Amino acid sequence: MPPFHVDRPAVQLAPLTTATVNVSFDPNFKNDLQSGIVKQKLQVVYSDNPQRDSVDLHGIMEYPNLALSATTVEFGSCLSDTTRRIPLTIVNTSQVDVVYSWAWDKDSLREDTNSIASMNMKAARQPRPPAVNLFDIMPINGVLKAGASETITFAFFAYPGVKASATAMCLVEGGPTYQVAMSGESNNIKYAVEPQFVDMGQQLFNKTVEREVVISNQGKVPFDYAINMRLLSRPSIASASPSSGVVGPGHREVVKLRVCAGIPDRLLETVLVELAHFDPIPVQIVVEGVYPAVLLNLPRIKDPLFLECQAAAKQAKPDPSLTTAQGSVVLTAASLRTHAPQPSRGGSANADTRSVAGMSVARSMVSTKAGAGALTSKLSAKLADSVPPERKAELEAERLRLVRMLAGQELAQLKAAEEALLAAELDAARATLASQGSVQPQRSATLDSEVESSNTQPEGAAGAGEHAVVDLTAPAAVPPGGLPQPAPTRAVSPLLGRKHRPIQPPLPSLVAAHYVLDFGCIIKGSSRSRRFKLVNPSSQVVSFKFDRAVLESWGLKAEPEGVSKLPGAPDNGSVEVVLTLQANKQQVVLGPMELVLPLPIKGAPGVLITIKANVQVPDLQASQDTLDFGDVQTGQAKVITVQLHNHKLVPCEWAVKKPVETAKAKDWNFFRQAVSLAAHYTPVHTSAHSKLPSPSAVWRRHS
Structure with a gap:
């Protein structure tokens, strides 16, 4: 069978003889010029004998393939x-x-x-x-x-x-x-990015909200895209998922933008959508970070940072903490909607759109000076008319203070992350040096200098970087929580072994405001109440609840103990809170007391109320305890003046009474009492005395 051929198809052999059969292979039996292997069997059949033999034939064809x-x-x-x-x-x-x-x-x-x-x-x-x-x-x-x-x-x-x-x-x-x-x-590439203006509205400053940006490919040419966050004033404000990819012909890619304001302020941010070789498409993001705030008609503890922010709020100047990476451009949401660029279509840039690097949205974009007037938060603008202007200024100062504190904390975290990265690079360099030789690895001068410069960099110099937001100038006396902690008194400090006096409750890490409620001096065994008004000046509902266990351990009682969903603007709900100190309780001991009571507000920074009181027992000291009139002429009266000294800080009520025992009161009738007494009390620093009037008015006996 082709491509194998034999020259003798039949052979006759005499006894004890041999014969040779030649098998040839024709490599050209195929015309496709493809290399291959041909396998066949050559059958040997014997006449008058059932035996059959076979020979395997293999032919290899080699062509350049x-x-x-x-x-x-x-x-x-x-x-x-x-x-x-x-x-x-x-x-x-x-x-x-x-x-x-x-x-x-x-x-x-x-x-x-x-x-x-x-x-x-x-x-x-x-x-x-x-x-x-x-x-x-x-x-x-x-x-x-x-x-x-x-x-x-x-x-x-x-x-x-x-x-x-x-x-x-x-x-x-x-x-x-x-x-x-x-x-x-x-x-040509045909695309559409929608929307190009994203208004998040008012959101809790520590809450992350999500919006979708759709990138559509309306042509036949696939293109790649990338989300660029370099224009964000702070890196933690926004993130995108996915951050890059390829959009095929006729397809659309949904990019989820996750935004967290991080500070209680209105922010205008820009995210760049980079498509193929075109200029980046700016996507404007407006979000107003808010928090459930409360105002108490109590004296406020004002630290230096608060005073600085209060001065800035009164002057109505833009706070330096609020500048974006491109400058202080603050706009109202209405003006942004008016001047927001229309969705880009057809691959051409919007004719009205201006430089993205300059943080401009359109030709009619308002200037920085015009936008500075909108810096004041909507929170203070929506306060009820009953709130005095100075209280509104305090609320704005509280917000600005929170902005600086939160921005400073974020800057510190960013700095710590950079230092950790430098330390990791330093360790990797040391490990590399150690693996290259047996000598003791030396410290890398370059990395050490970078770490040292990072650790010794002044606080103000950190603001010059790309992500610098605020020059945090709070004094060292202010703790990370924000407000100075009150120094424990002798009666409060748990270090003195006063087991019957409860210790201070744990305080929140972030404090928005700190107030003082002073009961003054109170008599042991009595009760005293103080009332204060709590107003919700924010746009969010306020819910809070006092810790009953803490209050009872200090002999305090609050009415009401909590409020649920106190409405905000424009109603600006309020509630009157009555705080009662029950000095007749066993846990209320003598001496000054001071409790820093947290007022936990759901979804907001904490508020502290420092409660002060001085528990005293009334007491008097007489200038003499024995009155010896001696010999008195009949028909005349002799007067002895006794001085009473109130050495305590609480009023003392006193009266002259007839002794109960008969033996001590047998001559009581010899003393006619026509007494008109006035007790004068001067608190705290000066002594209080009660004196008997002139002899003509007291202890006069007529015969």
Whole structure:
């Protein structure tokens, strides 16, 4: 059977003789020039004998052959005036060298002249390049050893308005011809980014909200995109997921923007959407960070940072903490909606859009000076008319103080992260030095200097960096929680072993305000109440609840103990709180007491109320305890003046009474009492005395 042939199909053998049969192989029995292996069996049949033998025949045909990774190269829709390259791998699968070269199949060169782009070119009488000039192959020829491979690059130049196809032929000397079909067309990128203005409205400053930005590919050319956050005033304000990718023809990509204001203020931020080679598309984000605030008609503890913010609030100047990375541009939401750029379509930039780096939104964008008037928060603008102006200024100062504290904490965290990164790089450098030799690794001077400069950098210098937001100048006496903690008194301090006196409750890490409620001096065994009004000046509902266990351990009682969903603006709800100190309780001991009571507000920084009191027992000291009138002439009266001294800090009620025992009161009738007494009490620093009036008014006995 072909391709095997025998020269003697039949052989007759005499006893004890041999014969030779030649088997030939014809490698040209196939015309495809493809290498291969042919296997057959040669059957030996004996006459008058059932035995059969077989011989395996193997024939190997070797031609210069190639294996192509693909036989079709689809360039698809390419951006006009660009070149797209697609690699293709060829492998020499034969045992002989392959000499190849590439050529065009001229009959396959075609161009679509019915496309809209082609007709537009004809109307404009633009020259059209031949289809052969639109495709390219590199390298054009070469030699491959047995088993070797090479990458061939196919290129398509997307001349505007063309759609072409061609077939490339790989000619192999002594081997077959391979064909690769190619096709491609040119198009423009058409996209849409919506929305380009995102108004988050009022959100809790520590809450993360999510909005969607849709990137649509309205053309036939795929393009890549990336979300650039470099214009954010602080890196933690916004994040995007996914942050980069490719949008295919006719597809849309949904990018989720997660925004957290981080500070109680109105923010205008810009996120850049980078598409292909176009200018970045700015997406404006407006969010107003708010918090459930309360105002108490109690004296406020004002630290230096609060006083500084209060002065800034009264002067109505923009706070330096609120400057963005491009400058202090603060706008109202209404003006932003008016001047926000329209969604970009068709790949061209909006004609009214101005420089993104300058933080401008449109030509009619208001200036920094005009925007500075809108700096005052809506919280103070919506307060009820019953709130005095100075209280509104305090509320604005409280907000500005929170802004500086939160921005400072974020800046400190960023600095700590950078220092940790430098330390990790230093450790890696030391490990590298240790692995390179047996000597003791030396400290890297460069990294050490960076770490040292980072640790010794002044607080003000940190504000010059890209993410610097505020020059935090709070004095060292102010703790991270914000307000100075009251110094424990002798009666309060748990270090003195007063087991019957409860210790201070834990305080929140972030404090918005600190008030003082002073009961003054109170008599042991009595009760005293203080009333204060709590107003919700914010736009959020306020819910709070006193810790009953803490109050009872200090002998205090609050009415009401808590409030749920106290309305905010524009109603600005209020509630009157009555705080009672029950000095008759066993846990209330003598002496000064001072409790820093947290007022936990749901979803907001804490508020502290320092409760002060001085528990005393009334007492008097007489200038003499024995009155000896001696001999008194009949019909006359003798007067002895006794001075009473109140050495305590509470009033003392006193009276002269007849002794109960008969033996001590037998001569009581000799003393006529026509007494008019006035007790004068001067608190705290001066002594209080009660004196008997003049002799003409007291202790006069008539015969």
